[in-house]
Amino acid sequence: MTNSIPIYSINKTDFINYLETVRETKTIRTNKKIEYYNIPCCFDIEASSFYDNFIVRPENKRALMYAWIFGIGEYVIMGRTWEEFIDLTNTVNETLNLGASGKYDRRIICYVHNLGYDFQFFRPYLEFSRVFALDMREPIQAISEIGIEFRCSYKLSGYSLAKVGEHLTRHNVKKQVGDLDYNQVRTPITPLSAKEVNYIKYDALVLLAYIDEEIEDNGNIAKIPLTKTGKVRTYCRNACLHQSKNHRKYDPKYYRYRKLMNRLTINSVLEYEHLRQTFMGGFTHGNHYHVKELCYNVSSFDEASAYPYVMVSQYFPMSKGEYLNIKSKEEFENNLKNYLSIFTATFYNIDETFIYEHYISVSKCIEKENITADNGRLVKADKITILLTNIDFEIIRKTYHWERLTIRNFRRYKCGFLPHDFVLAILDLYEKKTTLKGVESQILEYQQSKENVNGCFGMAVTDICREEIVYENYDLENEESWTHTAPDYEKVIEKYNKDKKRFLFYPWGVFVTAHARKIIWNAILELGEDYRYSDTDSVKFVNLEKHIDYFKAYNKRLLNRLKKVMQIQNIDFNKCVPKTIKNVIKLIGAFEYEGTYQKFKYLGAKRYLYLENDKLVLTVSGINKSNAVPYLLDKHKIRYTIDKDKNVHVIDLDKIDLIFDEFDEGLTIPKGFTGKQIHTYIDYETKGVVRDYLGVNYEYHELSGVHMEEAEYNLSLSNEFLRYLLGVATRL
Numbered sequence: 001m002t003n004s005i006p007i008y009s010i011n012k013t014d015f016i017n018y019l020e021t022v023r024e025t026k027t028i029r030t031n032k033k034i035e036y037y038n039i040p041c042c043f044d045i046e047a048s049s050f051y052d053n054f055i056v057r058p059e060n061k062r063a064l065m066y067a068w069i070f071g072i073g074e075y076v077i078m079g080r081t082w083e084e085f086i087d088l089t090n091t092v093n094e095t096l097n098l099g100a101s102g103k104y105d106r107r108i109i110c111y112v113h114n115l116g117y118d119f120q121f122f123r124p125y126l127e128f129s130r131v132f133a134l135d136m137r138e139p140i141q142a143i144s145e146i147g148i149e150f151r152c153s154y155k156l157s158g159y160s161l162a163k164v165g166e167h168l169t170r171h172n173v174k175k176q177v178g179d180l181d182y183n184q185v186r187t188p189i190t191p192l193s194a195k196e197v198n199y200i201k202y203d204a205l206v207l208l209a210y211i212d213e214e215i216e217d218n219g220n221i222a223k224i225p226l227t228k229t230g231k232v233r234t235y236c237r238n239a240c241l242h243q244s245k246n247h248r249k250y251d252p253k254y255y256r257y258r259k260l261m262n263r264l265t266i267n268s269v270l271e272y273e274h275l276r277q278t279f280m281g282g283f284t285h286g287n288h289y290h291v292k293e294l295c296y297n298v299s300s301f302d303e304a305s306a307y308p309y310v311m312v313s314q315y316f317p318m319s320k321g322e323y324l325n326i327k328s329k330e331e332f333e334n335n336l337k338n339y340l341s342i343f344t345a346t347f348y349n350i351d352e353t354f355i356y357e358h359y360i361s362v363s364k365c366i367e368k369e370n371i372t373a374d375n376g377r378l379v380k381a382d383k384i385t386i387l388l389t390n391i392d393f394e395i396i397r398k399t400y401h402w403e404r405l406t407i408r409n410f411r412r413y414k415c416g417f418l419p420h421d422f423v424l425a426i427l428d429l430y431e432k433k434t435t436l437k438g439v440e441s442q443i444l445e446y447q448q449s450k451e452n453v454n455g456c457f458g459m460a461v462t463d464i465c466r467e468e469i470v471y472e473n474y475d476l477e478n479e480e481s482w483t484h485t486a487p488d489y490e491k492v493i494e495k496y497n498k499d500k501k502r503f504l505f506y507p508w509g510v511f512v513t514a515h516a517r518k519i520i521w522n523a524i525l526e527l528g529e530d531y532r533y534s535d536t537d538s539v540k541f542v543n544l545e546k547h548i549d550y551f552k553a554y555n556k557r558l559l560n561r562l563k564k565v566m567q568i569q570n571i572d573f574n575k576c577v578p579k580t581i582k583n584v585i586k587l588i589g590a591f592e593y594e595g596t597y598q599k600f601k602y603l604g605a606k607r608y609l610y611l612e613n614d615k616l617v618l619t620v621s622g623i624n625k626s627n628a629v630p631y632l633l634d635k636h637k638i639r640y641t642i643d644k645d646k647n648v649h650v651i652d653l654d655k656i657d658l659i660f661d662e663f664d665e666g667l668t669i670p671k672g673f674t675g676k677q678i679h680t681y682i683d684y685e686t687k688g689v690v691r692d693y694l695g696v697n698y699e700y701h702e703l704s705g706v707h708m709e710e711a712e713y714n715l716s717l718s719n720e721f722l723r724y725l726l727g728v729a730t731r732l
Contacts, residue, residue: 012091018075019095027106028222035104037096038221040211041072042111043150044203045118048185049707052688061680063705064690065121066186071204072108078200080188086125089146098147107149109221111211113161113203115139115152117706120681123481124474124703131471132226136482137681139471140226151226153207156214158228158451161203164210171209176202187690187698229462232429232455239425240503253421257503260419263319264505265497269489271321272464272506274409278342278387279461279510280364282536283517284605287356288374290532291602294660298532298600298610299544301551301591303519306537307457308430309589310515312423312576313558313565315340317413317507324410332407339412340511341390347402351380354399356531357524359517360386373720375604391514395521413507420569422503427575427588429453434578434586461509465492474704476685523591526550533602544596551591558589601660603717609663611656616640616648618663623713624675631673632659665717671710680707 028036046067052060068085069078072092079085093099098106112118116138126148132141134155142150157164165175176199186192192200211221218224225231241254266272303309317340326332326343335341346367352358358377362368367385371378378384387409388396417423433450467484474481496502516537523539524531527547533540541547566573576588595612602608606621616633618625629648633640636658639651650656682705691697 012087015075015077015088015091016095018073019092022073023096028220029104030222033104034222035106036220036222037106037108038215039073039108040111040208040215040221041070041108042113042153042204042207042211043070043118044068044113044200044207045121046180046186046200047121047705047708048182048187048690048692049709050185050690052686052690058680061682061707062686062688062690062700062702063121063682063707064187064700064702065705066188066190067192067200069200069204070110071208073208076201076204076208078197082122082125085122089126089144089148092148093146096147099145105147107143107147109149109151109224111151111153111156111207113152113164113207114154115142115150117679119150120704120706121702124476127473128471133469133471133482134227136469136484138469142471153210155227156224157210161206165206168206168209168213170213170216173202173205173209175206184693185690187692187696187700189696189698190692190694228451229455229459232452233459235429235452236422236425236456236459237501237503239428240419240421241501257419257421258500261502261505264317265320266464266493266506267321267323269493271323271411272489272493274342274344274387274411275507275510276463277364277366278389279513280361280392280517281513283359283520284535285357285375285377286533286602286604286608287531289356289529291375291604292664293601294657295532295542295600296598297544297596298540298542299596300538300540300594301523302594303537304586304590304592305430305433305453305588306516306519307512308426308453309558310512310519311418311456311460311508312426313562313589314417314511314515315415316418316511317505318416319414321411321413321507324412326407326410332410335410335412336390336393339390340415340507341410341412342387342507342510343390343410344385344387344408345393346383346385346406346408347381347400348383348405349381349403350378350384350400351402352399353401354525356529357399357534359392359395359399359521360384375718389511389514391511391518395518398525399521417565417569418508420571423569424571424575426453426456427571429456430588431575431578434580437580457509457512460504460512461506464496464506465489476703481683523550523554532600533608535606538594540597540600551593555587555590559587562588599656599660601663603664603715607715609660611650614650614653616650616656616659620713620715622674622676623669624673627673627675628669628713631669632662636662663715665715667715669713669715671712674711674713676711676713677708678711681705682707 022037022039025037025039028038030036045065047063047065049061049063051057052062065082067078067080069076070088077088079088092108096106096108098108119139119142120137127145128142129145130143131139133139140152140155144150159167162175162177165173180196180199214224215221225234240257242251324335326335358374358379360378362371362373362376362378365378365384365386367383368381369383371381371384373379429452433453465487468487470483470485472478472481472483520534520537520539524534527539527541530541530543530547531539532542562576563573566576577585579585597610597612600608600610606619609618616629618629626646630640630642633648633650636655638655638658641649641651643649685703686705687701689697690700
């Protein structure tokens, strides 16, 4: 693919000539009677956001498309109006003979990076036979009546377009950065400089190059999954169900695995609802005694691939759930000891026994009376009801006491290791991720292995009974195009149980995070008053020398367990201890020392700031640290440097406490430095006159759109949490 592809305005003769060469290429036919052109294709728009009559009110928000670009193969074409877009789509449809004809429905797949945004603009101009969305306004596939099937390349890659360009391995195409000022209002008649046109062109070139590589990597365009998770799902499914690449149904491996899946089914809608309510994510929280406090010499330990380790080494449900009516404490304890279980627990007069952290999430309580909370975590209550796994109950028993407990909805599962082929697939991905890191010639395979090993857990907890997101074609009289309907739970679960391609069991995912929380909480209990903060697979604490032996002993136990499990599973143990390019052994699941921070301050989950080796790092969910940290340093006239990896190194260390002092309740990061954007969807027709940045008026008319503007960030703690902290301070 060349970097010198010319940009064309609508030139039908040239364009049709090129499309006729495309029409002669071989198409890919699927078993769903769809015929695809096996060629990369993409679409992208540029739009301006503004306020009507320059009056900043919510009802005055407007958005206007001023340029679009369409790429197919090695041809890129640019337009400025929706009329040109309609002409383009009709030309593509007619020249390529798209649509239903004979036995096959002929289509071309057109990728859009962040389809949800562009779709909101172009949806009034096309009719769609099917729109598949993950959520409201989050389409990942939109099949138009004229045979153009739009797909979301962002959901496929998981990266910004700039990152996509950086990760290309067989094409030397990079997204242009900084050549288009989005704060300037442009219209379809605003002249575009050569640099601006080049910026728009390269968005298309990067996307075409990416899809070209995906076609090659997957075999053909029809085999490219819709999402990033779909890649790892396909990889693991093939590893579990098929002995060879031709996927012969008489493969004995397939029948062995199917026999297992036929045993692992969900009995009822109620069981599924209880499993879903029991599921909790990773534990992320901090020691309330030190919140808002500047801490010194805080060490950090991280687990290596925490979720994959749990999946290859721990016990999981390996039978149907069996419902029990628990009649005695002895029966309850016996089942906790010998089975994996989920149940509904009601605690009366529950109170903390471990004062440095709190396990129970208030949001997971389906019933609660007179609670005291530590930033969303339960300290004490007169009564709570919550669904738990036996692993959760084990942690709660170590950290709370109560006067009375009732148990109902008890289900138990026989326990065992995950299937050999699934475990082997996870370890293969972990091994590749480790050994290929830093190997220039294997960048693509390393990236894929890293993404896939992290995705093994995500696919295990995918909601079986998701709400159906329904899109109705644009109607000027009806602004409500998006609706959602509840699924038929019984039918969906029955289909899930009988699915011949299924290789997962939903209860597995529920217990992955439960096992992971137990590992982190055992570390928290060991650290006690020295504990400061945890985040899913890491802990941060003071007095490293006092606790280093715990982590060494843990890693030794982990090593011995893995040896035993691999022996039982008949898997080469060396897959658990691959070496990096620098010959460093990476034991899966081991706690690794990540360093000691000179200074550390946290305000809650995903909100902390630290200085390590004179490098200042800000972590606040939703904030772009590359912009926010320099803003804070510039504000206080503190000198710094930025390296090639965008790390900020502080020079004036004597002034650094000014930043840590400001990192507190009430901190405001202004627009332009947060990286946050407010999206306002406009579902109605807008008309008016807008003046571009050159002072030229334009009479605009849009049927639908998205207004975007930068947002400031205000850091605040809840009043409830502040009152709790005040009470803690009073007790101290």
